[in-house]
Amino acid sequence: MVRTLTAATVLVAALAAQSGAFAQSPDWAKIRIGVEANYPPFSQMSPDGKFSGFDIDIASAICAQIKAECTMVSQEWDGMMPALNAKKFDMIVASMSITEERKKSADFSDSYYDIPSTWIGKTGSFSTINPAALKGKKIIVTRNTPRARFVQDNYKESEVLLVAKEAEVTMELAAGRGDIGFGSSLAATAAFLKAPEGRSFSRLGAPVILGGAAQGGGVGIAMRKGEDALRMKVNAGLKAISGNGVYKTINDKYFDVNIRGE
Amino acid sequence: MLHGYLPAILEGLELTLKVSALSLAIACVFGLIGASAKLSESRAARWSAEVYTTLIRGLPELVLMLLIFYGGQIGINRLADAQGWGYIDIPPFLAGVLTIGFIFGAYLTETFRGAILAVPRGQAEAGLAFALSRTQVLWRIVLPQMVRHAIPGFANNWLIMIKASALVSIIGLDDMVHRAGLAAATTRAPFTFYMAVALIYLTLTSVSIFVLSRVEARYSLGVKKVQF
Amino acid sequence: MDWKIVIDSLPLYVGGIRTTLVLLAISLASSFLLSVPLAVARVSPRLWLSRPVWFFTYVLRGTPLLVQLFIIYHGLAQFEAVRESMAWVLLKNAWFCAWLAFTMNSTAYTTEIFAGALKATANGEIEAARAYGLSGLKLYSRVLLPSALRRALPQYSNEVVGLMHATAIASTVTLVDITRVARDVNANHLLVTESFGVAAVIYFVLTFSLVGIFKLLERRFLRHLRTQSVGAAVARA
Numbered sequence: 001m002v003r004t005l006t007a008a009t010v011l012v013a014a015l016a017a018q019s020g021a022f023a024q025s026p027d028w029a030k031i032r033i034g035v036e037a038n039y040p041p042f043s044q045m046s047p048d049g050k051f052s053g054f055d056i057d058i059a060s061a062i063c064a065q066i067k068a069e070c071t072m073v074s075q076e077w078d079g080m081m082p083a084l085n086a087k088k089f090d091m092i093v094a095s096m097s098i099t100e101e102r103k104k105s106a107d108f109s110d111s112y113y114d115i116p117s118t119w120i121g122k123t124g125s126f127s128t129i130n131p132a133a134l135k136g137k138k139i140i141v142t143r144n145t146p147r148a149r150f151v152q153d154n155y156k157e158s159e160v161l162l163v164a165k166e167a168e169v170t171m172e173l174a175a176g177r178g179d180i181g182f183g184s185s186l187a188a189t190a191a192f193l194k195a196p197e198g199r200s201f202s203r204l205g206a207p208v209i210l211g212g213a214a215q216g217g218g219v220g221i222a223m224r225k226g227e228d229a230l231r232m233k234v235n236a237g238l239k240a241i242s243g244n245g246v247y248k249t250i251n252d253k254y255f256d257v258n259i260r261g262e
Numbered sequence: 263m264l265h266g267y268l269p270a271i272l273e274g275l276e277l278t279l280k281v282s283a284l285s286l287a288i289a290c291v292f293g294l295i296g297a298s299a300k301l302s303e304s305r306a307a308r309w310s311a312e313v314y315t316t317l318i319r320g321l322p323e324l325v326l327m328l329l330i331f332y333g334g335q336i337g338i339n340r341l342a343d344a345q346g347w348g349y350i351d352i353p354p355f356l357a358g359v360l361t362i363g364f365i366f367g368a369y370l371t372e373t374f375r376g377a378i379l380a381v382p383r384g385q386a387e388a389g390l391a392f393a394l395s396r397t398q399v400l401w402r403i404v405l406p407q408m409v410r411h412a413i414p415g416f417a418n419n420w421l422i423m424i425k426a427s428a429l430v431s432i433i434g435l436d437d438m439v440h441r442a443g444l445a446a447a448t449t450r451a452p453f454t455f456y457m458a459v460a461l462i463y464l465t466l467t468s469v470s471i472f473v474l475s476r477v478e479a480r481y482s483l484g485v486k487k488v489q490f
Numbered sequence: 491m492d493w494k495i496v497i498d499s500l501p502l503y504v505g506g507i508r509t510t511l512v513l514l515a516i517s518l519a520s521s522f523l524l525s526v527p528l529a530v531a532r533v534s535p536r537l538w539l540s541r542p543v544w545f546f547t548y549v550l551r552g553t554p555l556l557v558q559l560f561i562i563y564h565g566l567a568q569f570e571a572v573r574e575s576m577a578w579v580l581l582k583n584a585w586f587c588a589w590l591a592f593t594m595n596s597t598a599y600t601t602e603i604f605a606g607a608l609k610a611t612a613n614g615e616i617e618a619a620r621a622y623g624l625s626g627l628k629l630y631s632r633v634l635l636p637s638a639l640r641r642a643l644p645q646y647s648n649e650v651v652g653l654m655h656a657t658a659i660a661s662t663v664t665l666v667d668i669t670r671v672a673r674d675v676n677a678n679h680l681l682v683t684e685s686f687g688v689a690a691v692i693y694f695v696l697t698f699s700l701v702g703i704f705k706l707l708e709r710r711f712l713r714h715l716r717t718q719s720v721g722a723a724v725a726r727a
């Protein structure tokens with residue numbers, strides 16, 4: 001038994017050494033990126049375990065541009081910011097909206113896309129969308145996001161079902177756990193409304209703009225506060241790929257419209 | 263098969279097994295240290311072990327995992343910054359393993375303590391009478407005999423640990439449950455994937471129960487069983 | 491330690507505590523009520539009674555509660571047939587799904603605990619009861635079950651504490667319990683001590699309250715097991 005224990009300890013040490021501690025290079029030649037992998041078409045995992053999606057492609061393109069070796073780390077949306085703060089990775093590329101509140105905890109790159117939000121529900125269920133029409137109804141929205149803040153501030157007479165990640169909005173809507181959902185307009189069309197489960201659903205009302213890129217909003221890449229060197233590099237990379245057509249290629253691969261938002 | 267996601271799920275299974283096995287090893291180490299501390303003559307040792315087991319058993323595993331996962335990394339960061347060591351990365355795998363090992367070490371402390379107490383005092387006394395040192399008595403006389411008494415509690419904890427490893431998916435570790443979630447979201451077939459994962463876990467626990475009952479039989483050779 | 495955030499989030503935590511305790515109470519009540527008859531079936535010599543129960547406890551104790559919850563909450567919603575059925579009124583509610591998962595899981599463990607206690611009944615008790623002509627329902631309700639439930643009290647208290655800890659898992663299916671509140675506070679403010687630390691303190695207090703209640707129950711129901719050595723120990727102290 002003593003031998004088993006010693007063997008176990010050696011095994012642990014060996015495995016620990018393998019996974020390795022690594023010091024962060026100040027020139028950012030190696031970057032770890034936190035991704036959600038659970039938000040088609042921006043971020044998803046394919047059967048062979050590889051990540052794919054708009055967010056993933058943009059992240060890879062920026063890395064290639066700034067000549068950095070990037071590793072993608074999948075992280076639950078719930079713990080994205082805490083994980084960034086705990087240095088589990090160096091930046092978040094997960095369709096995270098830039099908001100004043102989030103800016104208190106992290107620095108953001110320039111916005112890399114900007115699309116409106118939309119109401120989704122059973123076709124014809126609501127002809128107008130306003131607090132009166134939705135009184136007493138259940139609205140599904142992702143918790144701790146600007147959309148949740150919008151719904152909670154403006155639709156006080158409605159019940160709000162807060163879900164843990166954006167992909168669950170359409171999932172719970174399809175399951176009938178709410179009357180109407182409030183989510184990203186493009187993720188809804190591209191993934192859900194085209195799928196068999198989304199056949200009887202459609203976008204309701206007009207798209208809602210919550211703090212677009214022009215007002216310092218939009219979707220950006222989050223980094224720890226004070227990592228200015230990294231932020232400059234990322235912004236430079238983003239600017240470059242927006243100019244040299246790489247962004248457009250990726251954009252067109254997933255969407256019919258230009259989502260750059262500038 | 264499983265919409266083509268089977269290889270990904272099996273990779274997650276590999277991680278689940280690695281996490282469980284390593285956590286078990288670490289839990290044993292913590293458990294032995296804890297048990298020795300609880301049975302030692304030093305009041306400080308007894309008190310610290312008591313605090314350890316009480317704290318761990320008083321909190322949900324999920325909360326402990328979240329606390330250690332986020333708090334631990336931040337703590338290490340602060341320490342590293344203060345000492346000027348630069349950033350020390352704790353890979354999620356290591357964090358998960360250390361956390362579960364630490365948590366179940368507390369439960370194993372009780373198991374091992376009970377098992378050590380079940381070994382007749384005469385054995386230790388005889389060892390000391392033969393001029394063996396305290397350490398030698400512990401390692402060579404008490405511990406080998408303690409194993410037989412520890413097996414039921416150990417088996418129980420192992421089974422609980424396999425199932426608790428499902429919780430690491432909540433802190434984002436890419437294990438079987440996490441993979442199933444990702445696959446379920448993409449294919450919109452959660453029932454299929456979670457059922458598959460449930461079946462795999464059932465197989466794991468069944469195999470474990472079988473193996474552990476064999477181990478118990480092996481270690482109980484020569485022990486007279488009660489005749490009804 | 492940012493006390494302002496702790497104080498501001500206290501109302502949220504109170505709501506979380508209420509959710510946790512309600513979930514615990516309803517799951518505990520239903521699992522207890524189910525476990526007693528199931529335990530009797532489990533120890534029955536009639537295989538058609540004991541085998542199904544054995545299978546039930548085997549499967550539910552052999553798989554993680556998290557996975558069971560996901561199957562009920564996410565998995566069942568996948569099927570059109572389920573969504574059209576009458577059961578959907580219940581199943582679409584997260585509370586019902588959590589209650590169902592916790593009840594089933596806890597019933598499995600509790601059934602095994604009570605069955606073990608029944609099996610440990612002293613032969614003499616059963617013989618004496620039978621000698622008095624007791625059988626069937628009277629035998630169980632007057633003699634076997636009171637004796638077994640008392641015997642099961644220590645292990646059952648562990649199970650109840652375990653169930654309370656397990657309610658933290660409900661935070662994964664939109665229920666706003668203590669753990670969910672802590673995760674939100676952590677996500678919004680990035681402060682681990684103020685979020686999980688507070689949750690830890692709350693769970694600690696709840697755990698010790700539960701343990702205290704069970705100690706009182708043990709003192710009352712297991713009074714017959716306290717031996718004279720307790721008095722001797724007190725005299726020594």
